[in-house]
Amino acid sequence: MLDLKLIRNNPDQVRAGLNKRGAGGLIDELLQLDEERRDKLAKVEALKNKRNVVSKEVGRLKAAKVDATNLINEMKAVNEEIKQLDGIVRSLEEKINDILYSLPNLPQADVPVGPDEAANVEIRRWGEPRSFSFEPKPHWELGEKLNLFDFDQGAKISGARFTVLKGLGARLERALINFMLDLHINEHGYTEVFPPFLVNRACMVGTGQLPKFEEDMFKVGSGDYYLIPTAEVPVTNLHREEILAGERLPIKYVAYTACFRAEAGSAGRDTRGLIRQHQFNKVELVKLTKPEDSAREHESLVQDAERVLQLLNLPYRVVLLSSGDMGFAASKCYDLEVWLPSFGHYREISSCSNFEDFQARRAHIRFRREPEGKPEFVHTLNGSGLAIGRTVAAIVENYQQADGSITVPEVLVPYMGGIKVIK
């Protein structure tokens, strides 16, 4: 959520920023509603002040056994007026909040401007895509042949976009989860968190999934529960409504969770294989930082995610997303794209975003620099480190042999119980 005071004081700057994302149209309406609200608020607060003063006077008169009927009757009339004005103020606030909650974050100055991924900028590449002496097969073919995944059974027990992992396929999934967690915990200094996979609505609003993207979420039962689309939601919201001591920052969490996405609007895309599933596993990195540190922490978060691909020896590139391709809440976002031989190009495997204070303002996550200092909003960041299913796909495809077997990346062998080849 953007700061209403910032919009009030710098409407042109905000409008320009939002226009980079095609979302600047509501600012004038917002300003008008804001002005009207403040006008009505001043009126109703003056009346409330009068009520408070007179009520105290009534108390004094009664204590002195003096009749106060006139004052009481006068306040009854004032109360009617307060009630009416309060209603107007509340409905104006609802309209203001509806707009504020629907506005995306402002892009940072160095974010390339453009409507979609065509404007993204490649930052760097690591590793050389392997040249095959044979025609490389897609991961779904290799995996089904080796009995690592079963797409038909996934469809039978659940539906489209669900997959059953079996045998060494399930083992590989679990090995990757443990490998990534260990790396980030032991070498990158993150604290492990294992959160619930169901969260309440306030969490979803806090990180920006709601109210705008309800159709992408799975809602559970009659209650207030949502299946998490990413660990970002529960982990960032750990500190919702809190004021943290400044010396605790930066806070760095790593969490393995399953993730659940309705994939509304993705019908027909990536229908084969592990690339786009309703349920997938992911190891997620989350940081809470002081505002002045978030840019630096963003870069180091990307490097922490890159380290996973480097250790797995998977070729990848880092892409800076354009203003139009970034997620709703992001101010700046790097994607890590891994080389997939079956596609013949790079494919997103991690998304590392700096949200600045956008989520913190929604979720009321603040900190105090000094013990007596004023609370300020933290900056929140997160990134996949990495998406497990896409990593499995990348390993299967990049490590495939002519005979259809898969070499296990060296760092994973201990996590695979010493198995070096999947055949």
Added chain:
RNA sequence: GGAGAGAUGGCUGAGUGGUCGAAGGCGCCCGCCUCGAAAGCGGGUAGGGGUUUACGCCCCUCGCGAGUUCGAAUCUCGCUCUCUCCGCCA
């Protein structure tokens, strides 16, 4: 699921209709004392919103939401959460 108890500031804990945003204690901050520290002494110490060049002033908030009243932390109703006991259960 059944029965009962509770929810007040960073923590603890008073407060059952009026001057209470809230006593006391702890913690924290500033000062005095000290070579320095501790102890002691004095003062300060919630969040949000509106307004103001500023000092300041005003409004709201005692789990959340309604209601009664001129006036609610205090009374009424609903909800959420926590604790104890029983049942069920991985």
